[in-house]
Amino acid sequence: VIGGTNIQFAHDPDTGRVVVIEINPRTSRSSALASKATGFPIALVSSLLAGGLTLDEIPYWREGTLEKYTPSGDYVVVKFARWAFEKFKNVEDKLGTQMRAVGEAMSIGKNYKEAFQKAIRSLEIGRHGLGFAKNFHDLPLDELMNLLSHPSSERQFIMYEALRKGADIDALFEKTHIKRWFIKQMQELVRLEEEILKYKGKQLPDKLLIQAKKDGFADRYLSKLLGVPEGQIRQRRISSGVVEAWEPVPVSGVENAAYYFSTYKGEFRP
Structure with a gap:
């Protein structure tokens, strides 16, 4: 070929x-x-x-x-499928070998967690973070684990809440066969989110705010977790010097050409 x-x-x-x-x-x-x-x-x-x-x-x-x-390239790219089961009546939200996606989102970050959270926000489904989707947060762990037995477009949100309720990585792997590394990355996001929730209604410490931004937490999602206006989060972040960098992805075949992605782990600010 x-x-x-x-x-x-x-x-x-x-x-x-x-x-x-x-x-x-x-x-x-x-x-x-x-x-x-x-x-x-x-x-x-x-x-x-x-x-x-x-x-x-x-x-x-x-x-x-x-x-x-x-x-070459010091960045991570995530491709995430976009499903639209809500637009089709009487169609079961079940994933398998048959094509069900209507499109996809591509995101870039300096680490997997940052890129993954950016991909979720890019799906245009009204989600700004992984937690508290639908009523999954209110379900007991055994019910969440049962839901994970059936692949669906909401699996990532269900797994997030299962991890919040103490689900074991090996048990999740046996249910989903998603590689443990990816489950571990999500577990780290859950643990960070639980730390953030301890400051609900209060000011988030600088160290925690910086880590949240490096791991892809959006200002709007942080405002929901903390119960404060989004503008307050953004103003505090900027005043603390926590601002995004714009890093280049070289465009091959064109000399000195590049496009840029935002990151809170970068150094280049054009």
Whole structure:
């Protein structure tokens, strides 16, 4: 195959075996997202390859030719599916091998937690954080664990509340087969949120505010947790010097070009 190709892999976490389950020789939404996330011009390079050039004949925008290309970037990209079951009557909110998503959101952060929380806010479902969605907070742990047995578009919110109520990481893994690392990251967000809730109606200590922003907590969500106006949170944050940085993602193929993402863990402020 010459040109862009989507390759899907399956990974067995018990044995480490990796197999190819699908190969699609085309440019798709996934290609566009990968191109945006890495800054690599997939469509341009595919066109040049289709025109008969080889990798050692295509100029590399850093040095030499394209066969010397190596990925780079000190950031994390999260792709999160957008489901819209609320728009379709009599359709069960159940996820499986059949395509159910109507789109997706892409977010960038300096760590996974920051990027993940930004992705949740980007779904346009009225959520500014992971906690207190619907009535999940009021449900007992055994009921939450039962809900997690059935994959749905709300699984991340259910798991968040299950962790708040003391669910074990191994038990959640057995229920969902979501890798423990991702569950651990969510558990750390829950624990930080529980610390924040101790200051409801009070002023959040600087150290806790800084950590919350580094881990992707939005001002609006913090205002809900603390029971104070969002403007008060923002004013306090800015006066304390807790402001976002804008870090570049180099656009490959164009000299000195980049687009930017906001982060509270960065250093570059244009």
